[in-house]
Amino acid sequence: MTVGFIMMCHTALDRAAQVARYWAEGGAPVVIHVDRRTKEHDYLALTRTLADLENVSFSRRFKCEWGTWSLVEAAQAASEQMLERHADVRHVYLASGSCLPLRPLQDMVEYLNARPYTDFIESVTTTEVDWTTGGIGIERFTLRFPFSWKKQRRLFDRYVDLQRRVGFKRQIPDGLIPHLGSQWWCLTRQTLSAILQDPERPLYDAYFRKVWIPDESYFQTLARLYATSIESRSLTLSKFDFQGKPHIFYDDHLQLLRRSDCFVARKIWPKADRLYSTFLRHRSDGEKQAEPNPAKIDRLFSKAVERRTKGRPGLYMQSRFPIKDRENGKTSAPYSVFQGFSDLFENFEGWLSKYVGARVHGHLFGPERAEFAGGERIFNGCMTDSAALRDYNPKAFLTNVIWNSRGERQCFMYSPRDTQQDIDWFTATDPNAQISVISGAWAVPLFRSNQNFAIIRREAARLQQIEIEHLNILRSMYVKARVRIWTMADFIENPMEPLQTIIDEISPRATRRLTEVPQMVDLTGFGQFLQNLKNQGMQPRLMGDFPMGDDPSPKLPRRGRPYLVK
Structure with missing residues (x-):
């Protein structure tokens, strides 16, 4: 049994082709979804580049936009194609075109074969997370979001305010407990097929179509209905800053990525030649097995977030000029x-x-x-x-x-x-x-x-x-x-x-x-x-008591050699 990869691509297709070839030549099937907004000649160039690989295929294309249902549709179509064409796949791994494998494919296959019934998907309730941005928690499941947050921000905010004022609330389908998590998951064939073949899927799809950022809640919620064993974590190293934007990894992050022991990292800078040449080199399978542990580098990311939000004490920079009375120290030293x-x-x-x-x-x-x-x-x-x-x-x-x-x-x-x-x-x-x-x-x-x-x-x-x-x-x-x-x-x-x-x-x-x-x-x-x-009419008030005619004389220390009195 093996693992199959779904790649969601829209830019830097040359790098996505390198990663797809690395996985496919290692024996893992790959299904690639390319955003329909990507230029046609770039898409055709990608298909020609990978045409020699029989286990690489392309799924139906959707016009994807951040935070919308189209991302879930693309993942559904690619997942159905993966399950239909590759019967030997036990786990399906969802990745992006900017992901990069950090460890040999055989490491991942052995790791997943040792856990044949475990789903790896971050899945937590809204009350247990503190990374939701925009001030919307459970409301993302009870309000409607027909407008794009990125392109129609004013309409988005006004429609949310209107629903709050009138007290509108959507009914969550029976049996569902909303969960949130990273959109990059690794699900077993049983769990994924149960989600895609559920008789209630039309109802669930219609409901999640109006949920805000459904790609972070659709599979995360439905996996709770069918999974026998869930590890609420992603096997993909993906770090975000205080604004919810992903950290980008560059060539100088090479040792940092190695220390994480993770299988895949996102998001890699397309021009990070050193990272791609290092990690896409076929390595021996005899390397030491290690549990993926992104917590090893969490301390560095916490420091980076703190430096980004607070800066250094007493340093005023054009890129982070502080709001009044919110400086990280007015000055840098006593x-x-x-x-x-x-x-x-x-x-x-x-x-x-x-x-x-x-x-x-x-x-x-x-x-x-x-x-x-x-x-x-x-x-x-x-x-x-x-x-x-x-x-x-x-x-x-x-x-x-x-x-x-x-x-x-x-x-x-x-x-x-x-x-x-x-x-x-x-x-x-x-x-x-x-x-x-x-x-x-x-x-x-x-x-x-x-x-x-x-x-x-x-x-x-x-x-x-x-x-x-x-x-x-x-x-x-x-x-x-x-x-x-x-x-x-x-x-x-x-x-x-x-x-x-x-x-x-x-x-x-x-x-x-x-x-x-x-x-x-x-x-x-x-x-x-x-x-x-x-x-002359001016009253000095700050000098203290200076009697007229009595010039002050300070008490000076006693000079001379000290002596003892017995």
């Missing part, structure tokens, strides 16, 4: 934002880079240019310091800075003076962000400037309002960043503790303790400056 530190300390960037070993930038969103670390004009990934290019899409600019420097911590200064405040919500809701703020420090450069006081007062009012809005964002319930806020007065009183906390968070493995703080700017007269602002 980074730190410092607001007010460069105003309060001299050369804070150089001091910080010495202690944390990170790339410390100036004001990346400065009004004139992006101040990259070291005064560079070009950063990783050929990013320029152009303010115009940066401001065109500041969020993309920041994510590119982080992405292009993966493996190295990025730190940058921020200020109410910076031109782009649009990133406030972006950084506040980014779990990778560490935001440290000394509120009110923006007043220090104004204090040290030599401008007309009326201009200073207006600028102070503007900067204070910007920082108030930023602080409101940082105190929001939606914040995911690690945020620390100090008033300027509180920070100056004891700068060592907050600086040590920041250093420890950026470099948690470092055990180095701070022995010095960066050089603080001269704040003599700053309290009087704030009082002058008040006298």
Whole structure:
């Protein structure tokens, strides 16, 4: 006894001819159905190519369309021809023209001969599957679907909505329990002939003619009526992505296909010369028998689906630009934002880079240019310091800075003076962000400037309002960043503790303790400056308590050699 193959073909007929010849020369009969939409000269060329093989025949042609009854009709006609012409066939294997045998034919024959009464067809109820797409489960059996989902999408959707609104439901024929599964099956002669010769077949055919995607439910449902032993799985390796589209196998999938131990794989790229030359080579029958186990490679496909749907954290691609708030991470790595530190300390960037070993930038969103670390004009990934290019899409600019420097911590200064405040919500809701703020420090450069006081007062009012809005964002319930806020007065009183906390968070493995703080700017007269602002009608609210005439003095660490007291 042997196995017979039915091939459903519509494109790449030259590859289908190679596979048909491989099976036929191995002693298996092949019945080929060619879609009637295929050009006539291509069909005739296929028949001439296989004319020398007596066990290859062609069935009546149907015009097949995805998800329609025509696919079942084509399979029925080919199956009837197979059973009628080849009495020695015990199992019938349905394959497509893009399928490729992965193991010698004799392996499959011996495998099926050891299971003469077993049908291999994926067959599960609608409540047990999660791969049905389009939001239609059991309704595909209780509604009518006279319109093509691919060509008449609008009519399809409207007719489904109409049936739902009026409460229309079709009656499922008595005795049938709808099942779904892969359309690529391997049925015994007894089961297949029982389906095709059932006296109730006209009733079943009329019912399934209006079922959505009947090629995934007709044989899967009726096999449950007649099969004595069903293994609910397909012997064909066929993987699908999250959209229900089949994965295509290329030449670089050779080792992957070998590891699956499956008999047949679908869907093979027509130009995968290496795959066809490797697997269509007649091999010895003494190779080790193995149970088909596509689960061996499921992990790789799961990773591929995850990469396709989520992408890599912090990577924004043209082919998978994320919907707002559905990104796989706003940025790709942790980074730190410092607001007010460069105003309060001299050369804070150089001091910080010495202690944390990170790339410390100036004001990346400065009004004139992006101040990259070291005064560079070009950063990783050929990013320029152009303010115009940066401001065109500041969020993309920041994510590119982080992405292009993966493996190295990025730190940058921020200020109410910076031109782009649009990133406030972006950084506040980014779990990778560490935001440290000394509120009110923006007043220090104004204090040290030599401008007309009326201009200073207006600028102070503007900067204070910007920082108030930023602080409101940082105190929001939606914040995911690690945020620390100090008033300027509180920070100056004891700068060592907050600086040590920041250093420890950026470099948690470092055990180095701070022995010095960066050089603080001269704040003599700053309290009087704030009082002058008040006298001019502008109320400073973010600096903390700076008594007039009492200039702040930080508590510095004790210097000198330690000693013991006995």
